[in-house]
Structure formats: structure tokens, C-alpha cells
Amino acid sequence: MLKILDAIRLYFRYLGISMRAQMQYRASFLMMTVGQCAATGIEFLGIWALFARFGSLRGWTLPEVALFYGIINCGFAVAESLGRGFDIFPELVKSGDFDRVLLRPRSTILQIAGREFQLMRFGRLAQGLAVLIWALLHLKIVWDFARAALLCATIGSAAYLFYGLLVLQATMSFWTVETLEILNTVTYGGTETGQYPLTIYRPWFRRFFTFVVPIACANYLPVGAILGMADPLGASTWAQWSAPAGGFVFLLISLQIWKVGVRHYRSTGS
Amino acid sequence: MVSPVIGGRGAAFRPYLSILGARFRVLLQYRAAAVAGFGTQLFWGLIRMMIFTGFYASTTRAQPMSLPQVITYVWLGQALFAMLPWSLDAEIRAMIRSGAVAYELVRPLDLYSWWYCRCLAARVAPTLLRSLPLFCVAGIFFGLQAPPSWSSGIAWFAATVGSLLVGCAFSNLMNISLLWTITGDGISRLVPTLVFALSGMLLPLPLFPNWAQRILAFIPFRDMVDLPFRLYVGQIPAVEAGSVLAQQIAWTLILMFFGRWLLARGLSRLVVQGG
Amino acid sequence: MPQIVVRNLRKTFQVAERDPGVWGAVKGLARRRYRTVTALDGVSFDLETGELVGYIGPNGAGKSTTVKALAGILVPDSGQCDVLGRTPWKDRQAHVQQIGVVFGQRTQLWWDLPVIESFDLLRDIYRVPKKRYAGVRDELIALLNLEPLLDTPVRQLSLGQRMRCDLAAALIHAPAILFLDEPTIGLDAVSKLAIRKFIQRLNRERGVTVILTTHDMDDIEALCSRVILIGRGQILSDGTLEDLRTSVTRERWLIIDLVNENEPVEDSFATVVRRDENRVVLSFDPASISTAELISRITARNAVRDLFVQNPPIEEIMAHLYGRARL
Numbered sequence: 001m002l003k004i005l006d007a008i009r010l011y012f013r014y015l016g017i018s019m020r021a022q023m024q025y026r027a028s029f030l031m032m033t034v035g036q037c038a039a040t041g042i043e044f045l046g047i048w049a050l051f052a053r054f055g056s057l058r059g060w061t062l063p064e065v066a067l068f069y070g071i072i073n074c075g076f077a078v079a080e081s082l083g084r085g086f087d088i089f090p091e092l093v094k095s096g097d098f099d100r101v102l103l104r105p106r107s108t109i110l111q112i113a114g115r116e117f118q119l120m121r122f123g124r125l126a127q128g129l130a131v132l133i134w135a136l137l138h139l140k141i142v143w144d145f146a147r148a149a150l151l152c153a154t155i156g157s158a159a160y161l162f163y164g165l166l167v168l169q170a171t172m173s174f175w176t177v178e179t180l181e182i183l184n185t186v187t188y189g190g191t192e193t194g195q196y197p198l199t200i201y202r203p204w205f206r207r208f209f210t211f212v213v214p215i216a217c218a219n220y221l222p223v224g225a226i227l228g229m230a231d232p233l234g235a236s237t238w239a240q241w242s243a244p245a246g247g248f249v250f251l252l253i254s255l256q257i258w259k260v261g262v263r264h265y266r267s268t269g270s
Numbered sequence: 271m272v273s274p275v276i277g278g279r280g281a282a283f284r285p286y287l288s289i290l291g292a293r294f295r296v297l298l299q300y301r302a303a304a305v306a307g308f309g310t311q312l313f314w315g316l317i318r319m320m321i322f323t324g325f326y327a328s329t330t331r332a333q334p335m336s337l338p339q340v341i342t343y344v345w346l347g348q349a350l351f352a353m354l355p356w357s358l359d360a361e362i363r364a365m366i367r368s369g370a371v372a373y374e375l376v377r378p379l380d381l382y383s384w385w386y387c388r389c390l391a392a393r394v395a396p397t398l399l400r401s402l403p404l405f406c407v408a409g410i411f412f413g414l415q416a417p418p419s420w421s422s423g424i425a426w427f428a429a430t431v432g433s434l435l436v437g438c439a440f441s442n443l444m445n446i447s448l449l450w451t452i453t454g455d456g457i458s459r460l461v462p463t464l465v466f467a468l469s470g471m472l473l474p475l476p477l478f479p480n481w482a483q484r485i486l487a488f489i490p491f492r493d494m495v496d497l498p499f500r501l502y503v504g505q506i507p508a509v510e511a512g513s514v515l516a517q518q519i520a521w522t523l524i525l526m527f528f529g530r531w532l533l534a535r536g537l538s539r540l541v542v543q544g545g
Numbered sequence: 546m547p548q549i550v551v552r553n554l555r556k557t558f559q560v561a562e563r564d565p566g567v568w569g570a571v572k573g574l575a576r577r578r579y580r581t582v583t584a585l586d587g588v589s590f591d592l593e594t595g596e597l598v599g600y601i602g603p604n605g606a607g608k609s610t611t612v613k614a615l616a617g618i619l620v621p622d623s624g625q626c627d628v629l630g631r632t633p634w635k636d637r638q639a640h641v642q643q644i645g646v647v648f649g650q651r652t653q654l655w656w657d658l659p660v661i662e663s664f665d666l667l668r669d670i671y672r673v674p675k676k677r678y679a680g681v682r683d684e685l686i687a688l689l690n691l692e693p694l695l696d697t698p699v700r701q702l703s704l705g706q707r708m709r710c711d712l713a714a715a716l717i718h719a720p721a722i723l724f725l726d727e728p729t730i731g732l733d734a735v736s737k738l739a740i741r742k743f744i745q746r747l748n749r750e751r752g753v754t755v756i757l758t759t760h761d762m763d764d765i766e767a768l769c770s771r772v773i774l775i776g777r778g779q780i781l782s783d784g785t786l787e788d789l790r791t792s793v794t795r796e797r798w799l800i801i802d803l804v805n806e807n808e809p810v811e812d813s814f815a816t817v818v819r820r821d822e823n824r825v826v827l828s829f830d831p832a833s834i835s836t837a838e839l840i841s842r843i844t845a846r847n848a849v850r851d852l853f854v855q856n857p858p859i860e861e862i863m864a865h866l867y868g869r870a871r872l
Binding site: 006009010013014017020021024095096097099100102103104105106107266267268 | 558559613616617618619620634637638639641642644646648651653655656657658662666669670671672
Binding site for chain 1: 460
């Protein structure tokens with residue numbers, strides 16, 4: 001227990017230091033944040049334009065889709081800003097600086113996770129939150145404590161899930177040093193997918209994002225419960241309420257795979 | 271002894287051709303990047319396709335484009351994704367940052383043309399490499415249709431060349447702006463977003479609200495994606511290709527003129543500062 | 546029992562190969578060929594507590610592979626290794642708590658932070674008790690003269706300053722063993738001397754075991770009582786610097802300053818190594834002619850203003866050795 005507390009303390013030390021380092025470049029930081037806010041926000045303008053023209057999307061309204069959009073973007077923003085160390089990890093391997101990480105008496109996960117905390121990603125978080133709040137104001141949800149908790153858990157689940165994807169992406173670089181854009185497809189493509197309800201996709205696509213990369217656990221399933229509707233795809237209420245755990249499980253699995261990657265690295269020393 | 275200066279008329283273009291060749295060789299080295307680019311484009315195309323199918327299934331009102339047209343438009347966008355003026359030239363950026371840009375002035379080349387060619391190479395090489403497999407796969411499996419007529423196809427091809435010229439004039443302008451902003455942090459984030467949204471990559475421009483159409487007609491972005499694509503699907507009749515091309519060339523000239531003027535000012539500033 | 550025991554360490558790597566040219570690139574898309582490279586081919590040695598050993602060899606000889614294995618970050622294919630009673634790669638975290646590593650080419654300090662904050666962070670990473678930390682830190686600051694640098698961000702330090710800070714950073718947790726990988730690379734003469742002096746004190750006064758890999762033979766000459774030479778993954782020699790020198794060549798140099806310029810100097814037992822104006826450098830083998838005899842023979846023929854005898858410079862020896870190690 002003490003060990004875990006100590007690790008958490010060190011993690012926050014790392015984050016604090018990274019934050020202060022970034023504050024040294026304030027002008028650049030502000031510009032990047034605003035830029036990111038605009039860059040990600042424009043996506044929602046596209047969705048809005050489509051709803052303006054078509055009215056609805058297979059029975060879903062704009063505020064409902066906005067709820068999906070907000071949850072996924074907030075979750076992704078959190079994962080992206082906290083998981084930046086994994087995002088830039090391939091460079092760490094290429095430059096040989098990962099050896100230094102191994103030379104320190106701490107877990108590699110802790111050291112990489114704490115390596116960089118990217119404030120700039122607040123741009124995405126800000127626009128995601130704005131859309132989320134707009135959606136909540138326009139939806140007639142019967143709020144109770146359980147629903148509010150479920151909403152938070154869903155955002156958390158999205159963050160865990162995307163963090164897990166970043167870890168997996170980093171793990172790949174233990175085996176190959178070539179660029180790994182292919183996994184960007186799953187992270188950025190995953191956010192794109194998650195911005196819409198699962199029902200609009202083809203069955204094989206749904207299955208992939210439910211059982212392989214469980215994005216459905218981090219938006220579609222619990223959102224159904226928040227909106228108080230039965231799932232048209234037939235998931236039970238129980239499944240809707242417990243789905244957010246899927247994101248967390250995904251992260252745990254990713255971290256196990258990471259450990260396999262570290263073992264591989266230490267035996268090949270690439 | 272043969273003087274290296276003498277080499278006939280072709281020699282004037284040789285440096286510009288060699289940059290194109292070099293780009294190709296570099297690109298061929300990165301197999302993972304090529305495969306990844308293909309996979310990413312395919313994936314995004316699929317998502318967009320399903321989203322548009324969903325929207326079209328939800329309305330009975332007549333739309334400015336039919337669903338098959340929109341799907342073809344989306345796949346064209348994915349196939350020619352690399353052609354858009356997304357990014358700054360990393361080398362020029364590094365050169366300006368380090369001050370080494372002064373050495374560019376030593377070369378016996380017209381700087382604007384040189385940079386313009388770099389832009390061309392950076393767009394054409396990856397596009398040629400990546401578009402073909404996507405055309406095949408999307409054409410066979412995912413609803414990318416052939417142009418309705420030969421004339422539409424030819425019109426599209428001509429307008430694509432036109433869009434390349436506009437796009438490179440625009441991205442060269444971005445490169446030149448680095449002489450002022452140095453880091454290009456803001457530009458490298460904001461400009462791609464604008465291009466993405468206003469050119470037709472985000473959604474086909476005819477689907478924008480009507481009031482937005484009027485604004486879009488007065489800015490050069492639709493010349494980069496939207497107009498050629500609409501020629502392809504026949505939403506703009508092939509006979510109008512002439513006016514599309516004229517518009518593209520006009521924009522190219524305006525952007526080039528502005529770019530040259532800006533470059534001259536930027537360089538004189540550099541010289542005054544002692545670069 | 547020795548502090549470090551290395552027995553029969555072996556390690557091979559797979560290196561991807563590709564044919565040159567565009568066709569090679571295209572073929573590489575489909576299938577990759579691999580070549581096996583033997584980095585360590587049965588390396589064995591012992592180190593006692595408090596030794597200061599130079600671990601040398603040409604690039605690619607297996608130096609850094611050995612160091613990585615000893616540091617616990619690389620798992621060898623076979624062989625045993627015991628450092629402070631532990632197998633380094635078995636329990637990484639416990640092992641690295643006991644060692645310090647400095648890479649001359651890279652810093653472990655945080656680029657944008659003032660030096661002192663890097664030290665504080667390392668204290669937390671290595672879980673050094675507050676009280677002990679204060680003592681160690683202040684001592685290192687005094688020894689390495691870091692006081693004026695403490696509030697400077699690392700990115701603004703000169704290479705020499707940075708290296709001093711890096712040395713301190715590697716010692717914050719008071720390791721028993723210190724690995725130094727080219728610690729003087731790229732430094733000016735004054736900085737080199739300061740670093741060497743510090744390493745020597747650390748070794749003599751604290752009894753810290755130091756393993757030094759370097760290409761700078763002055764480092765070796767100034768610091769190391771023992772030199773291990775590795776080539777092609779095998780230990781080629783292990784002993785004092787003097788042993789190493791005589792194993793290569795017994796030759797000695799006689800340097801003569803003549804009274805008259807350009808006067809020829811010849812002797813059947815010696816060869817001229819170098820000659821500029823009135824200085825002549827002769828090399829000879831003391832086994833075939835004694836130094837005294839050679840001197841008397843030369844002075845009989847030439848007008849000599851001054852002369853002295855010395856060993857050939859260590860660079861020459863090393864060039865010789867490395868040439869042998871590469872074969």
C-alpha cells in the first residue's frame with residue numbers, strides 16, 4: 001500500500017515538473033491550445049451542418065449525437081494529455097533513452113506515463129466539454145445520482161480505453177522502429193467512430209468496436225442507459241450499466257502487453 | 271571541357287525534376303508508412319461512408335447530391351488525401367528556424383520556384399503512390415463509381431492538375447509565412463483545419479447550408495477539392511470544366527503573385543537583420 | 546568473494562539486411578533477411594570491490610552490450626553474472642538501486658529544469674531518505690563545484706558543466722558501482738582533468754567500484770590500474786596497462802636533439818620513426834641492444850645536445866591493439 005502511495009506521489013511530481021517546463025513557453029502553449037480547440041471543434045460544425053440538412057440520423061437527434069461526441073472527446077483529451085509519454089515513445093526507443101528509464105529503480109509504466117503531461121490538449125477537452133454541456137442542456141434526461149455517476153464513469157472509461165490504445169501503440173515500437181500510423185487509425189479513427197451511435201454502422205464494424213476495441217463500452221452502451229432507452233441492438237440494462245468497466249479492463253490488458261514488450265526489448269536490446 | 275552551365279533548355283528544369291525523383295526514393299523506403307497511410311484512408315472512408323448512408327436513409331427530401339455521388343466524392347477525398355496543402359515543408363521550417371535559410375539564397379535558382387517545386391514534389395509523389403491501391407479497393411468493394419462519362423473523367427483530370435497548382439501556391443504561401451512566424455506552431459495547427467473544413471474534405475461542400483455556399487464561392491479552397499470532385503461525379507457538367515480551370519488558374523496566379531511579393535519582403539527583412 | 550563475477554556471457558543479435566537500390570527496397574517490402582551478429586562470445590571476468598577498471602575496445606566490440614548486461618537492462622542469451630550477490634537482469638528495480646550509470650553522450654537530467662530540481666526528482670525516484678540526501682547532495686556540490694550551476698536550466702549548461710552535473714546525478718543514491726560510458730567525450734582539457742580527479746577521489750576515498758569505457762587513452766592512463774580489452778565479443782587481454790603495453794611491443798623510443806641540423810643518424814639496431822630539423826626519434830628493442838649501449842654508439846658518431854628515452858605514446862599502442870581486436 002505504501003509503495004503504491006509512493007508511486008502515485010512520484011507520478012504527480014513528474015506531472016508537475018512537466019507542467020512547469022511547458023509554462024516556460026507560454027505564447028506557444030496558448031496558440032497551440034487555441035489551435036487545437038478550433039481544429040477539433042470544426043468536426044462538430046460538420047456534424048451540425050449535416051443535421052441542419054438531414055434533420056436526424058437514423059432516429060438520433062443532434063443533442064443525442066452531441067452527447068456521444070462530448071463524452072468521446074473529453075475521454076480522448078484526458079488520455080491524450082496524460083498519455084503523451086506513450087505517444088512519443090517510439091522516439092524514446094530510437095534515441096536509446098529508454099535505457100535510462102530501465103536504469104531507474106521504478107516501473108517503466110510509471111516513468112513513461114509521467115514523462116510528459118500535455119497541457120495543450122486542453123483545447124480538445126474544452127471543446128468536448130462545451131459540446132457535452134450543450135447536449136446536456138438540450139436533452140431531457142431524468143437525472144439521479146446513479147445516472148450522473150454513470151456519465152462520469154463513461155467519460156473515465158473512454159479515457160482508460162484511449163490510454164490503453166496509446167500504450168499498445170507504444171508497445172509496437174519494441175518490435176519495429178518504422179512509423180506506426182496504422183494505430184493512429186484506431187485511436188483517431190476510434191474517436192471519429194465514437195462520435196456517432198453504434199447503430200449507424202455495419203454489423204462487422206460494430207462487433208469490432210464492441211469486442212476488440214471496446215469503444216461501445218465507453219459511449220454507446222452506457223449512453224443508452226443515461227438516456228433511459230432500451231438498446232435497439234438488444235443489450236440488456238445490466239450490460240448498459242456495467243459496460244464502462246470495459247475501458248478499464250482494456251487498459252489493464254494493454255499494460256500486460258506492454259510488459260511483454262519490455263521483456264522483448266530487454267532480450268533483444270534493439 | 272564541358273562547362274556545367276551549358277546543358278540545353280532541359281537543364282533549367284533539371285534541379286526541379288531531381289527533387290521530385292528524390293522524394294520518390296525517400297517514400298519508397300518507408301513501407302510501414304505506405305501501408306499505414308492506405309489503411310488509415312480506407313478506414314476513414316468507411317466511417318464516412320456509413321455516416322452519410324445513415325443520414326441519407328433518414329430523409330426523403332431531395333438533396334443537392336445523390337448518395338452514390340457523395341460516396342464517390344468521399345473516396346476521391348481519401349485517395350487524393352496527400353495532395354492537399356496540409357503541412358509545412360519540414361526542411362524549410364528547420365532552415366528558417368536555424369537561420370540556414372540564408373544559404374538558399376546562394377543557390378543559382380529562383381527561390382520561389384524552387385520552393386514551389388518542393389511543394390509539388392511533396393504532394394505528387396505520395397499521391398501517386400497511395401491513390402492507386404485505394405482507387406482499386408474502393409472501386410471494387412466500397413462504391414467508388416467511375417465518372418458518368420469520358421468527358422467528365424477528362425474534365426476531372428484537368429481540374430485535378432489545376433487543384434494541384436492552387437494547392438501548391440497556397441502551401442508555398444504557408445512556407446513563406448514562416449519567415450515571420452519562425453516556429454509555425456499556430457499555422458501548422460490552424461491552416462490544415464481550415465483547409466479540411468472549407469475544401470470539401472470534412473463534408474462535400476454542396477451539403478453545407480445555403481448561406482455558406484455563397485462565402486465558399488469567393489475563397490480558393492473549393493478549387494482544391496470540391497470542384498474537381500464534382501466534375502468527376504458529374505454534379506458539375508463537363509462542359510463547365512473550362513470555367514473551373516480558369517478559376518483555378520486565376521487563383522494560382524493571385525496566390526503566386528502574393529507569395530512572390532511576400533517572399534521578397536521576407537528576404538529583404540532577413541538581409542536587413544543580417545540573417 | 547568478488548563484487549562482480551561474469552562467467553561465459555553470450556549474446557547474439559538479429560540484424561535486418563536489405564539490398565541496395567530501389568529493387569532492394571521493393572524486395573524488402575515482401576521479405577526481410579536477417580543476419581546474426583555475435584556481440585558477446587563467452588565473456589568472463591571478476592571485479593573486486595573498489596577496483597577502477599578500464600573496459601576498452603573498438604566500436605562494436607561488445608563493450609556496451611557487456612555494460613548493459615551488467616546494468617541489468619539487457620538479458621544475455623546465456624552465461625552467469627553476479628553483481629552484489631544478485632543476477633542483474635532478474636530483479637531490475639532492486640539491482641539498479643545499487644548502481645549508477647553515466648552516458649557521456651546523453652544526459653539524464655531534465656532539459657528544461659534547473660539542475661537542483663533534477664537532483665530533487667532523482668531523490669524521489671531512488672527513494673533516498675531526506676536527511677541522507679541533503680548530506681550526499683551538499684558533498685557532491687562541493688566536490689564538483691556545482692554551486693553556481695544549480696539554478697540554471699540544463700539546456701543552458703556547457704558540455705563540461707553538464708557532465709559534472711550528470712556525474713552528481715548518478716551518485717545521488719550513493720551507488721556501490723559506477724558505470725561510466727565515455728565520460729570525457731567532447732570535453733576541453735580543463736574539464737577532463739576535473740572529471741578525472743573527481744573519479745579518482747570517488748574511487749580512492751569512497752571505495753566505489755568504477756567501470757570506465759572510453760576511447761580516450763589519457764583517461765585510461767590517468768585512472769585505471771587494470772585494463773580489460775574486448776574485441777569481437779571476446780576478452781583479448783586483462784591486466785595492468787603496463788602488461789598490455791608489453792604484450793603489444795617491447796619497443797622503446799630514443800629522442801635525440803642534435804647540434805647540427807639535418808645531420809644523418811643511423812644505427813643498425815634502431816629505426817628512425819620521425820625526424821624534424823634537429824630532432825630525431827629512434828625506436829629500438831631493449832632486448833637486442835641496451836639503452837646505454839645505443840646512446841654511446843650514437844654519441845660517438847653525432848654531436849648530441851640532449852637526449853631522452855620514453856615509451857611509445859599510448860595511442861600508437863592502442864591503434865595496434867584495436868587493429869588486432871578487429872581481425
